[in-house]
Amino acid sequence: MREVVLRAKGFAPRDIPFAGAATLVGVLLGWQTLASLGWISTKFLPAPLSIIQALLTLGRSGELWLHLAASLPRLAWGWAAGTVAGLVVGLLLGLFTLARAPGMAIVSALFPIPKIALVPLFIIWFGIGEGSKVITLAFGVFFPTVINTLAGVDGVPRGLIRMGQSFSLSRAAILAKIVLPGALPAILAGFRITTSTAIILLVAAEMIGAEKGIGAFVLSAGNLYDTDNLMAGIVVLSLIGLTVSWVLGRLEAWLLAWR
Amino acid sequence: MTASRVGLRVRAVSHAFADLHVLDDVSFDVPAGEVTVLVGPSGCGKSTLLGIAGGLLRPDSGRVEIEGQAAADCLNPLTYVFQDFALxxxxxxxxxxxxxxxxxxxxxxxxxxxxxxxxxxxxxxxxxxxxxxxxxxxxxxxxxxxxxxxxRPAVLLMDEPLSALDAQTRDLLLDEFAGLIAARGMTVVYVTHNLAEAVRLGHNVVVLSRRPGRVRDIVRIDAPLDARKLDDPALLATEARLWSLIRADAAEADREVLHA
Incomplete structure (x- = not known):
């Protein structure tokens, strides 16, 4: 007689509480230790404490806020403009037969263009000022938003729309109460992609044509081999990304509580 | 709620999806205050017919007419109950x-x-x-x-409302449906592939042939809904009769599906 051996093991990864935070702290401690021992050249990769010091100095001098004051409005306006336009176009493509084929042809043709390559063109078209930067971000955000919105609308079970029609709901009610809430998970998932895209394009646009802004600051620090400030700028960008991600997470938890 | 006094007349309805001829010259009446059950083999067009009856699908030919007047508080005369609930x-x-x-x-x-x-x-x-x-x-x-x-529907259109449920829940809900329909004297069109449901709920059971669906027979059951039991010999005999009408078509339809 032998006991039956359990074979259904593995393939079920779990989260270990605090393991993520502990890993980050461990990496930072290890990095600091290696830098303090001289095993890492701080000329090329400054120690974490030096980066924090640089951040504090930038904050006290006001330079950090000056650059943030230039970057954050660009990020907000660019992302918002691209998102609103993308939502409208995505809904049109998702809802109307006449819009879908022509619209998708244009979106498919323009989507693969690396948006960074368009920055010089936008500077020629819209000038070196804020317009070209905002347009660059909006353009980059627009296409993923269209595609995610369209996927979200297509993903709404047709049976729910039929249900609305069978109860004689108006088209506006079906759109507002069935299609939009049904597409919301895909739209919010798209926001995570578009906010990252917007930050990347913000840095690119500021590196090419700006005096103020985190991207311009990082480029300037790099040109001066000022790696402490360069890394401080990167940390700020990272913190912006983390903050946006946290806000989106809260938004998802609130809007998609039913899941 | 005011009892519905609305019936339907399905006349010469035919329909095809591209090359697939689903319904062919289907005619029957849905009397007011009674339950009309549509049964037939898989793919015979039962749900398509219900969609046409409720105005969710336009037939290629034929028509569905509404007889009678809906109550004043009726907001949606032809109202569906869906197989997958659609919540x-x-x-x-x-x-x-x-x-x-x-x-x-x-x-x-x-x-x-x-x-x-x-x-x-x-x-x-x-x-x-x-x-x-x-x-x-x-x-x-x-x-x-x-x-x-x-x-406050005038006609309730129920598309296999119990087929997604387990057998015990199905029996419980079937009794609830019967009680509710009998108490309110509702007009119902009920699609099912389950003949026990058909004889438990139906006043008229419309038997459709395999695709393209045609009316093979209409079986009348007069016993009051609230007096029916699933093990009633008369109902079991009716169920056996329905099965005898469907069996050959069901076997053919099964082979059609396998070869599709």
């Missing part, structure tokens, strides 16, 4: 019912009272704030029924 997962039980009352010119208090009433009728009062995902299949279908009752 909005982002709305609570009460929210799903409220959906079909919103924008229809009903005062908020009246709406709330009507929601409370149908929740009470379907024994869902304690679950009004629950999300659909928190409910069992049987409870979800009760929400589907409550939603349908909320609009």
């Amino acid at each position: 909005l997962p982002w709305r609570s039980v009460a929210g799903n019912i409220s959906l079909v009352l919103e924008g229809k010119g009903i005062a908020k208090a009246t709406r709330a009272a009507r929601i409370a009433e149908v929740l009470e009728t379907t024994n869902l009062s304690a679950f009004s704030h629950a999300w659909p995902k928190q409910l069992s299949g049987g409870m979800r279908q009760r929400v589907g029924i409550a939603r349908a009752l909320a609009v």
